Amino acid sequence: MKELKLGKRDSVWFHENSGKVNVEYAKNECDVAILPIGAIEQHGPHCPCGSDTLNAIGIAERVGEKTGAMVLPSPMYGSHPYMHWGMEGTIPLKYETHIAMLEDIVRGAAVAGYNKFIIISAHGQVSSTIVAVHKLGLEGYFTLSSTWYDFLRDDKNVLDDYMWHADEAETSLALHLYPDLVDMDLAVEDGGTPLLDSKWKTAPGEATVAGSMYHFEGTFALMEKDDVEKGVIGDPTKASAEKGEKLVSAVVGHYCELIDEIKEKYPCGINPLGFRNPGSYAGTSDIKYDKDHDDKGRLL
Numbered sequence: 001m002k003e004l005k006l007g008k009r010d011s012v013w014f015h016e017n018s019g020k021v022n023v024e025y026a027k028n029e030c031d032v033a034i035l036p037i038g039a040i041e042q043h044g045p046h047c048p049c050g051s052d053t054l055n056a057i058g059i060a061e062r063v064g065e066k067t068g069a070m071v072l073p074s075p076m077y078g079s080h081p082y083m084h085w086g087m088e089g090t091i092p093l094k095y096e097t098h099i100a101m102l103e104d105i106v107r108g109a110a111v112a113g114y115n116k117f118i119i120i121s122a123h124g125q126v127s128s129t130i131v132a133v134h135k136l137g138l139e140g141y142f143t144l145s146s147t148w149y150d151f152l153r154d155d156k157n158v159l160d161d162y163m164w165h166a167d168e169a170e171t172s173l174a175l176h177l178y179p180d181l182v183d184m185d186l187a188v189e190d191g192g193t194p195l196l197d198s199k200w201k202t203a204p205g206e207a208t209v210a211g212s213m214y215h216f217e218g219t220f221a222l223m224e225k226d227d228v229e230k231g232v233i234g235d236p237t238k239a240s241a242e243k244g245e246k247l248v249s250a251v252v253g254h255y256c257e258l259i260d261e262i263k264e265k266y267p268c269g270i271n272p273l274g275f276r277n278p279g280s281y282a283g284t285s286d287i288k289y290d291k292d293h294d295d296k297g298r299l300l
């Protein structure tokens with residue numbers, strides 16, 4: 001066999017390796033697969049429409065390099081909270097489409113031998129990712145899904161504000177990861193009309209507190225196509241490449257720690273859930289566990 005560019009694989013990216021390399025890699029080196037997801041969405045006058053996807057790709061690639069996890073190609077498009085729909089430059093998938101797409105990607109990557117799936121999202125789409133995770137769980141796919149800013153919980157450590165849209169946080173990542181696509185001369189502060197006092201909602205990236213629900217659990221905002229003039233929520237003029245580097249480095253560190261634990265506890269070939277019934281388990285029939293698990297699903 002010819003020598004592989006990175007030793008055991010040619011690339012951290014699944015789509016840049018041959019099928020055989022991806023299969024051998026999952027079998028012998030690492031069967032953790034990362035799926036970066038974002039969205040195609042207008043990001044104000046200063047950032048590209050692919051910002052969320054490019055942010056997810058930038059984070060995922062670094063995690064794949066450091067942990068040895070395989071990075072699956074990003075599907076680019078995402079699903080959106082209701083208030084995003086109808087914005088020029090935004091191409092939302094229906095919730096059902098996005099959920100089905102995530103399921104199909106995980107099922108397909110599992111055919112190549114990948115057993116642990118980490119979805120890294122850089123966009124507010126828990127409305128579909130949480131559903132996909134549990135549907136995949138019913139089929140025996142170990143899947144964790146997180147949104148980078150909620151996983152990081154910067155809580156105004158690096159940033160002056162919480163995490164909104166085309167704002168200080170996202171623009172900082174853009175300036176760190178793909179500065180050539182950003183025009184800071186066009187960056188402007190903007191925002192929508194609050195419907196309720198901000199104390200009732202936990203902002204993306206904010207540490208949770210009592211008496212507050214997560215931003216995406218409610219219809220807290222008016223339709224942005226009518227309510228938001230510049231397509232920005234927050235203040236991108238506070239962004240910098242240095243802040244972006246700090247955020248990326250911190251969140252990559254958390255993902256690496258998570259994946260290292262998964263790799264140590266569950267070596268290659270072991271599915272932490274202990275069963276796999278693609279498309280067939282409806283939550284009622286008996287489960288036949290893998291031979292490396294007991295009859296309660298616990299790893300032997």
Ligand SMILES: [Zn+2]
Nearest residue numbers: 052165166170
């Ligand atoms: Zn965004």
